Amino acid sequence: MSSTLSSAICGFLDEPGHFAVVATVNADSTPHQVVVWYARRGETVLVNARDGRRWAANARRTGY
Numbered sequence: 001m002s003s004t005l006s007s008a009i010c011g012f013l014d015e016p017g018h019f020a021v022v023a024t025v026n027a028d029s030t031p032h033q034v035v036v037w038y039a040r041r042g043e044t045v046l047v048n049a050r051d052g053r054r055w056a057a058n059a060r061r062t063g064y
Contacts, residue, residue, distance in 0.1 A: 005043055013040040020047065024058035032058060 005013070012018070023033045034055050039046045049056040 005040075005045075010040065013038070013045060022047070022055050022059075024055045025062065026054070026058060027061065 018038070019035050020038050021033055022036050023031060026032050032054055034053075036048045036055075038048075049059075
């Protein structure tokens with residue numbers, strides 16, 4: 001899915017000191033939440049999803 005970020009969203013994403021909370025579901029159906037950093041590069045929002053992170057594995061497993 002692709003869309004253009006509005007100037008209001010870009011302004012929010014560019015403010016310093018913001019973090020995000022990502023919530024996923026573990027294989028045993030229990031919830032998993034983690035605080036992550038993010039950054040905007042043009043129209044792309046980068047989120048820390050290094051290999052080995054449980055939330056990233058959960059997201060791949062469920063198709064996100």
